[in-house]
Amino acid sequence: MQQRLTAGSFAKLCGTTKATLRWYRKIKLLVPKEIGPNGYAYYGPEQLVQFTLIQALQKVGYSLEQVKEYNNFDNTDDTDFLDQQINQLDQEIKILQERRTFLMQIKSNQNQSLKKWGENPASGSIQISFQKAADYLVIPADLSDSTHYQNQLLKLQTFVQKLGYGDHNTIISYQNEQNISSNNLTKGLMIGVQVNDSDLPRKLDQSGPESNEFETIHRPAGKYFNYLTSFALEDDPNHPSQPAKINPMIQGQMDALKLGTEMDYSTSSGLIETPITVLQQDNGLRYLFLEVSILAE
Incomplete structure (x- = not known):
């Protein structure tokens, strides 16, 4: 069975808060891997990469809306967005x-x-x-x-x-x-x-x-x-x-x-x-x- 983490555990892993995760979920920036029968959100450990990238892009000045443009986190070969941003910078x-x-x-x-x-x-x-x-x-x-x-x-x-x-x-x-x-x-x-x-x-x-x-x-x-x-x-x-x-x-x-x-x-x-x-x-x-x-x- 694939490992899953509660919102609290995943927030602790990311060094953030559950409120931040709830906001990311609401704007469809970082969506939980699974919603349990009880309505609880569960995240996968691999989503730490997504969260880290979101935080990194924010630190260099991008808004959450701009970060959403890079919506193919799972495809590590897709560098079009990052190349575009580098060229712009x-x-x-x-x-x-x-x-x-x-x-x-x-x-x-x-x-x-x-x-x-x-x-x-x-x-x-x-x-x-x-x-x-x-x-x-x-x-x-x-x-x-x-x-x-x-x-x-x-x-x-x-x-x-x-x-x-x-x-x-x-x-x-x-x-x-x-x-x-x-x-x-x-x-x-x-x-x-x-x-x-x-x-x-x-x-x-x-x-x-x-x-x-x-x-x-x-x-x-x-x-x-x-x-x-x-x-x-x-x-x-x-x-x-x-x-x-x-x-x-x-x-x-x-x-x-x-x-x-x-x-x-x-x-x-x-x-x-x-x-x-x-x-x-x-x-x-x-x-x-x-x-x-x-x-x-």
């Missing part, structure tokens, strides 16, 4: 890693930027400052296509790391003079990193076809018009807003260009937008601050 880890890298880039510049703009920077602030000559490695990244943008961002980060420039570089946005004059800011956007390395041309030549998508941009030393812009990184739960018609990064560039044009500044060296810090504002929301720079000579 891999994607989430990738997204979180990209966010972490982005925040690390901002953190690396934060102290220097706050020294320039003060501890309480205000969106719309302007400065004229001298900047040294700088070179940038950039790649097209159409901001109207989020998938394309993310792929290009990953391609940039991977290539920069392959060239030996590390993985905590600040990602800048770049608009050339042609994009600015044709008002093609969203589709014409380029992203890149500052690379002050005289050996860069040789490294690009040795990289072969992989470097074909990339361009090098040189910005001369001189006085630059700097405009501070910002946008919230999260929605205000008390004041829900409609999705912006224009990407907030592009909106900041447009605002800077409008003001720079009124001051008759040059776009011959293009426009560069650099994330500088994330600060919590009085409304409790976190805002990303970016600096837009245009040649002022």
Whole structure:
């Protein structure tokens, strides 16, 4: 006769309570092997594997409804559900890693930027400052296509790391003079990193076809018009807003260009937008601050 355990004995074996087993039974997550003539529930020792898996999935963040999706406990060869969950977690880890890298880039510049703009920077602030000559490695990244943008961002980060420039570089946005004059800011956007390395041309030549998508941009030393812009990184739960018609990064560039044009500044060296810090504002929301720079000579 197959061994069977009362609900109390099985609960003790699992290190849980009879109330938990009753709930699992009610939602058909873990059903007893047998219901006796007296109405008592009996479990098989082998169901300990089921219970252990339920608890393990809950510990890594799955709801009981999600656990129920894996409803073929007895077939140990059926790994489709677990493979699907692993793949989903891999994607989430990738997204979180990209966010972490982005925040690390901002953190690396934060102290220097706050020294320039003060501890309480205000969106719309302007400065004229001298900047040294700088070179940038950039790649097209159409901001109207989020998938394309993310792929290009990953391609940039991977290539920069392959060239030996590390993985905590600040990602800048770049608009050339042609994009600015044709008002093609969203589709014409380029992203890149500052690379002050005289050996860069040789490294690009040795990289072969992989470097074909990339361009090098040189910005001369001189006085630059700097405009501070910002946008919230999260929605205000008390004041829900409609999705912006224009990407907030592009909106900041447009605002800077409008003001720079009124001051008759040059776009011959293009426009560069650099994330500088994330600060919590009085409304409790976190805002990303970016600096837009245009040649002022």
